[in-house]
Amino acid sequence: MSRWTIEEPTSLDFDGVVALRTTLIAGSVCVLAGGERPSVLVDEIEGPPLVVSHEAGMLNVSHERLWEGVLTWLRSQRCRAVVTVTVPHDCPVTVNLVSADAVITGLSARTSLKTASGDVTLDGVTGEIDVGTVSGAIEAQGLDGRVAFTSVSGDLALAGGSVDALTARTVSGRIAVDVDLAGAGAVEVNTVSGEVALRVPETASAEVTLNSAAGRLDSSFPELERQDRPFGRTVAGKLGDGSGRLSVNTVSGGVTLLGRAPGDAGGFPASGMEK
Structure with a gap:
């Protein structure tokens, strides 16, 4: 196994990488897909050093003495690194x-990513995507595949791409999603008080169920029927041939479902996620 202890800005190259694992306390990490030789570039480092190891194609980048570093960061905020990995x-x-x-x-x-308070940007990522956050915001565009998102208060803004399956669960985080449904694709959203805004093509095919105990429900699709009950309200029905599935369940969060006209580019206006 090759192992490096990094205490100052450094660049490393590797013959081959088959998997990457990165653990950072503070600062930033950028993971890029590229056709060139795999590499690690450390632009800045403060506090405990980084340890980079490479064995049998497994690349690991982490703060040395990780939990000691966490305590140092909590006391003084002096533990950070800026890292780019290709x-x-x-x-x-x-x-x-x-x-x-x-x-x-x-x-x-x-791609699996877990964070407490850091913000995350995903661009053009496909395949299996699993992102979890406590309060960090997630912004994504051009995703394709199966996406899972969980948070406590962190927001999710996802625009562009075609998902096979999207599951999003949050307590109070807001969720704004503008995507195509791939064939029998499914979108399932569950919140307690978080606001939900969804936009799909006007030609989308899906069985739709929007449920809220106390929040408002709005839809631009006239074929969906509304039912108000003493203990909640529902908007449901079938779009197109109903091949896909779109489900939202919330306690007090408001839900908005919009249709995107043909030729209209995906993406919510900047004001769509304003507090």
């Missing part, structure tokens, strides 16, 4: 963060 597009990636931000682009294998 890997093959089909490289599975696992990223664990405390307060560091992350940018991930161009990957096509499994």
Whole structure:
């Protein structure tokens, strides 16, 4: 096994990488898919050093003495690194963060990312995508495949792409999604108080069920029927041939379902996620 202890800005190249695991406390990490030789570039580092190891194609980047570093960061905020990692597009990636931000682009294998408060940007990522956050915001575009999102108060903004399946669960985070449904694709959203805004093509085919105990329900699809009950309200029905599925369940959050006209580019207006 090759192992490096990084205490200052450094660049490393590798013969081959088949999987990446990164754990950072603070700062930022950028994971890029590229056709060049895999590499790790450390632009900035403060506090405990980073440890980079490479064995049998497994690349690991982490703070040395991780939990000691977490305590140092909690006491003084002096534990951060700015790292850029380039890997093959089909490289599975696992990223664990405390307060560091992350940018991930161009990957096509499994991507797993967990963060406490760091913000995350995903661009052109496909395949199996699993993102979990406590309060960090997730912004994504051009995703394709199966996407799972969980948060406590972190927001999700997803625009563009075609999903086979999207599951999103949050307590109070807001969710804004503008995507195509691939064939029998499914979107399932569950919130407690978080606002939900969904936009799909006007020609989408899906069985739709929107449920809220106390929040408002709005839809631009006239074929969907509304039912108000003493203990909640529902908007439901079938779009097209009903091949896909679109389901939203919330306690007090409002839900808006919009149709996108043919030729209209995906994406919500900037004001769509304003507080």
